[in-house]
Amino acid sequence: MLTIKNLHARVEEKQILNGLNLDVKPGEVHAIMGPNGSGKSTLASVLAGREEYEVLDGTVTFNGVDLLELSPEDRARAGIFLAFQYPVEIPGVSNANFLKTAVNEVRKSKGLEPYDSKDFLAVMKEKMKLVEMDKQMTTRSVNEGFSGGEKKRNEIFQMAMLEPQLAIMDETDSGLDIDALRIVSNGVNALRDGKRSFIVITHYQRLLDYIVPDFVHVLYKGRIVKSGTKELALELEEKGYDWIKEEVEA
Amino acid sequence: MIAEIKKEAVETFKRLGFPSTKNEEWKYFNVQQILPDQPVFSAAPARLSASDLTPCMIAGNNVHLLVFENGIYRADLSSTGAIENLVIGPISSLKENQTFKNNFGKVVSFGTEPFVALNTAVDHEGVFIHVPANAVIGKTIHILHVNTNEQSDHITSIRNLIVAEKQAAISIVESYHALNKQCNGLINVVNEIVVHESARVELCKAQLDSDAASQINFTQTIQEKNSTFDTVTVTLNGRLTRNNLHIKLNDTNCTAHLFGLYILDGEQLTDNHTLVDHAMPNCFSNELYKGVIGGKASGVFNGKIFVRKDAQKTNAYQSNKNILLSDDATMNTKPQLEIFADDVKCTHGATTGQLDEEALFYLRARGIGEKSARTLLNIAFVADVLNNIKSDELRETLQQKAEAKLMQ
Known part of the structure; x- marks a missing residue:
């Protein structure tokens, strides 16, 4: 589904990704861990199409299409979803109106009829249950005045509404208490249908107790330096990153 | 006479x-x-x-x-x-x-x-x-x-x-x-x-x-x-x-709300000069003017608030916020507060900037095209002025006209 080859990228003159390779097949959950500054969020940003990130070398293909050629909106329409580490507050745009516009633009790109208000409400109601969303969260402005937990739940709610093929979760667990973490993880797990793939970027093994990955990768200095299964995450939790750094430097 | x-x-x-x-x-x-x-x-x-x-x-x-x-x-x-x-x-x-x-x-x-x-x-x-x-x-x-x-x-x-x-x-x-x-x-x-x-x-x-x-x-x-x-x-x-x-x-005890919106393009110029004169105690005034300026258009906001010596317990608020859509658009804003009473609450603020790029990216990352996303954000920006129009029919008509202009 997603193939990243030899990806090099920089932001503001600083090179962050240095030859990253990753292959994600349908239905797989890949966790990406790594110390601060290793390039985890840069990878998410490059995949979602943030303009301030410049790709210097390498390729990213998504279902056979050159992803790097697409605008952020075309990536979203093609089925990529980024759950933001810091969801943006947008005063004056209601959550419902925003999502209706987004869902209908994505549907239009697939040649589907846009939802009318009644159908949209029905779909929304069903998906709200996934993340235990309050009805009033949909009438409020996007993320405005939301708590950290509400913002992350709103990300997963949007994911459920947009039904992407590949979801990239950028430190979705940061700033969440145990209850919010459980709600968010339950939402994600409900969306695991054997076809949808996930890239879960996280600092902490804790999240991976809830969202159990098929693969765990360690990102260091802009490259994946070690890959394994969920046991690798446990080992990292126990031993930290120093032993991996030593292995790489050796 | x-x-x-x-x-x-x-x-x-x-x-x-x-x-x-x-x-x-x-x-x-x-x-x-x-x-x-x-x-x-x-x-x-x-x-x-x-x-x-x-x-x-x-x-x-x-x-x-x-x-x-x-x-x-x-x-x-x-x-x-x-x-x-x-x-x-x-x-x-x-x-x-x-x-x-x-x-x-x-x-x-x-x-x-x-x-x-x-x-x-x-x-x-x-x-x-x-x-x-x-x-x-x-x-x-x-x-x-x-x-x-x-x-x-x-x-x-x-x-x-x-x-x-x-x-x-x-x-x-x-x-x-x-x-x-x-x-x-x-x-x-x-x-x-x-x-x-x-x-x-x-x-x-x-x-x-x-x-x-x-x-x-x-x-x-x-x-x-x-x-x-x-x-x-x-x-x-x-x-x-x-x-x-x-x-x-x-x-005493007067209330005034002043709201303004200007959406300008081409070579339009709109100059709003306001003066709120607090002459007596215990009055409240709130002022919010917003502008979206594109093309070679320009906006001017000059907002004076006088709080006279006798006007104790005055509450006076003023805000002017602008979005510039092009390099050739200009905005000149000048708040002027002259306060002669000592027990008052007065605030003022003015901002002029571009559209919030983070918000724009967020909308685009959800599949909303760039032009629609810009329009959506501009419409949201002007909403808190238009929402103060009490007549539903008038508010909706002006919202439509504002949206039509923002979509150009």
């Missing part, structure tokens, strides 16, 4: 002349660009028909309607109905009304205002409304101006006087339209508004004239004890537009 006021206005205008950009108050508004060499003060011939009004009925059809074409009252197109006690009509037919005589030229002072002096000095037409004590007027009054003049040497003078007696309430819409894009000229408007004890006046000004026409207006209110004045000024069209809005809180 009125003859004397007019005479004084002539003298004042002779003394003041038209302002130049060297005058600090007119620094960004070059009237020379719009003044004809030989101004014509008589109206262009009438040609407006009832069907032309359909797109102008922005507050719906269930209104008391007063139609003016090039400043001349069109009784045949108007419908004020019979409203018990309420005196309403063109000032030309109400000059002998005692309340009119008692108030005309007494609210506004033209000593330093050349366009007010000019308006007072020349023949003018407009609406006089006298709301008697305790009368609550349920239907909106719509004062509808249509510009059908295609000769650029016309200066149209419009004069309105509104007096709301004790505990009266009235809602007025003042709108400006053009028959077509070629209509032009300069419209010079003066509004005098008296809000007596515990009365409430709402005024919404919608500037939808052609982009070839210009307007200079001056609204002066005087508020008495416990009264409320709420106003929203929406400028979407017009070449050069100057809105002067002076609020005088002349007794």
